[in-house]
Amino acid sequence: MKAETKYKGSLKLAAIGDALGWMTEFEKSISSLKKKFGTDYINSFHDWEKNVGGRFYGYVDKLNSGSYSDDTQLLLSVARSINKDGFVDQQYFAKKELPDWLLYSRGAGRTIKNAARKIERKSAKWNNNFFTFKAGKTTIDYRESGANGAAMRILPIALANFGEEDKIKEEIFCNSIITHGHPRAILGAMLYGYSIDTMLRFNPENFDFKNFLTELGKDIHQKFSIDFLDNPKLKSWETEWNKNAKEPFRILFKSIIDETQEYLRTTYKLLTNNSSDFDALSKLGCYKNETKGSGTSTVIAGIYLACKYSREPLKGIEQAVNSIGTDTDSIAAFAGGLIGALHGQSIIPSKWKNVQDLDYIDAISIRLLEISESRADFNKIINKKSTKSISEIENDNFKINERVFLETLGDGIIEAIDRQKTLTKGKYNLILDVQFDNGQFCRFAKLLSIEKENKSELFTESLEKEVNLWNGLNLDYDSKERIEKFMESLNETDKKEFKEIIKLIEKRVQR
Structure with missing residues (x-):
């Protein structure tokens, strides 16, 4: 099998797994899934909606079929940060890609978003982004950040450096510590990179999970040694990291290697015994709140599914997507990346080919292959000052078909503009859809003042009163949004009649 089909398959199926899994990530049960999508098993894309930005200042993100989340967004950011020699420009990723990504991020977790905000400090560099942040009443330290936000983005590093295990290991370590400080996050990313590098060597007809897992677990302490920490930059x-830590980083890292080796042994037994997916993912910690987003647990869950379904690979992704209660998008993306590295892109069905930005992902795949074969020749984007920057949206002065610019993505065109009033009086969200010339689609949103932007004609006083009325009925956000839009479609006579009906309902509610 040609390397090109494996590279394209790996990146595309990672994005497809992310897009499918994002649809189910926050569902609580099969019944809620069926209510939302009309099916109890997701194996194709749907248009859907997600509330973003909180109850009082948020908006409804209307997601087109095939939309992917932050997992794929950051994967592409890392890909753009790789130089033609395969080394990652870590400072570029930290100080350019991450801050820009915050402007268009979708579905991002709190750790990665806080890390991206903190790296904007003038004093922060890629190798010293230590920070803390609040989660409710709890203060979380960077050193405790062990989720999969690093692992989900490093696939391009493994692809760009195929066959160079030590280089892959060190480059992934360096990229991981920009945002995550706990060994579970870092080792999870390193393990995934090594798994991809190993999987690329197999073909579907000779794949055997026992050989694959044995290779991953063999000499694991030597394989994931971190002697490169003696380099001045680290x-x-x-x-x-060791200041005020309970134990030195290297000691903790070794203990997480031991923990990971046990997970791999457990995976071997689960596959040998043909355990159910629910039992397997439970034993790997994917349903527990404390470990469901763990860098090691979710990566190994992806490994498990890729191995179990090596003969029916699409099912491996679908099972990840439908494991309700787990980190479905990340696990499906990990499984997809591995499955694509084994089977290539020929297994992708037509129903999955409308995943967002497919052509751009294709182009990135080719670029990574060229890097791995030492024949890459490209330059980073140069700022074109002739177009309006979209990096700082201060006013509602954008137009459809207007050309805009973002340093990390280049030139683009505004394809659609939406304005959604918030539940907080006097505010609205300006939402801009931009298709960049490089092939990536991004949605930008900015909270603005109705009065300052002189947009009161779009949000009339009568409509504000209607929204306040819905608040009194304790309706959820989606219901209020639908009613508000329905009211806009009515003429004044019908609007008055509908308002009287709502008042009658309100009286009954208050009894």
Whole structure:
């Protein structure tokens, strides 16, 4: 099988797994899934909606069929940060890609978003982004950040450096510590990179999960040794990490290697015994709140599904997507990346080919292959000052078909503009859909003042009163949004009649 089909298959199926899994990520049960999508098993894309930005200042993100989340967004950001020699420009990723990504991020977790905000500090560099953040009443330290936000983005590093295990390991480590400080996040990313590198060597007809898992677990401490921490660029990071830590980083890292080896042994047994997917993912910690987003647990869950369904690969992704209660998008993306690295892109069905930005993902795949074969020749985007920057949206002065610019993505065109009033009086969200010339689609949103932007004609006083009325009925956000839009479609006579009906309902509710 040609390397090109494996590279394209790996990146595309990672994005497809992310897009499918994002649809189910926050569903609580099969019944809620059926209510939302009309089916109890997701194996194709649907248009759907997601509330973003909180109850009082948020908006409804109307997601087109095939839309992917932050997993794929950051994967593409890392891909753009890789130089033609295969090394990652970590400072570029940290100081350019991450801050820009915050402007168009979709579905991002709190750790990665806080890391991206903190790296904007002038004093912060890629190798010293230590920070804390609040989660409710709890303060979380960077050193405790062990989720999969690093692992989900490093696939391009493995593809760009196929066959160079030590380079893959160190480059992934360096990229991971920009946002995550706990060994579970870092080792999970390193394990996934090594798994991809290993899977690329197999073909479907000779794949055997026993050989694959044995290769992953063999000499695991040597395989994931971190002697490169003695390099000056990382020594200062380790010194800072060890300050006030309960135990030195290297000691903790070794214990997480042991923990990971046990997970791999468990996976081997689960596959040998043909355990159910629910039992397997439960044993890997994918349903527990404390471990469901763990960098190691979710990566190994992806490994498990790729191995179990190596003969029916699409089902491996579908099972991840439909494992309600787990981190479905990340696990499906991990499984997809591995399955694509084994089977290539020929297995992708037509119903999955409308995943967002397919042509751009194709182009990135080719670029990564060229890097791995030492024949890449490209330059980073140069700022074109002739077009309006979209990096700082201060006013509602954009138009459809207007050309805009973002440093990391280049030129683009505004394809659609939406304005959604918030439940908080006097505010609205300006939402801009931009198709960039490089092939990536992004949605930008900015909270603005109705009065300052002189947009009161779009949000009339009568409509505001109607929204306040819905608040009194304790309706959920989706219901209020639908009623508000329905009211806009009515003429004044019908609007008055509908308002009287709502008042009658309100009286009954208050009895």
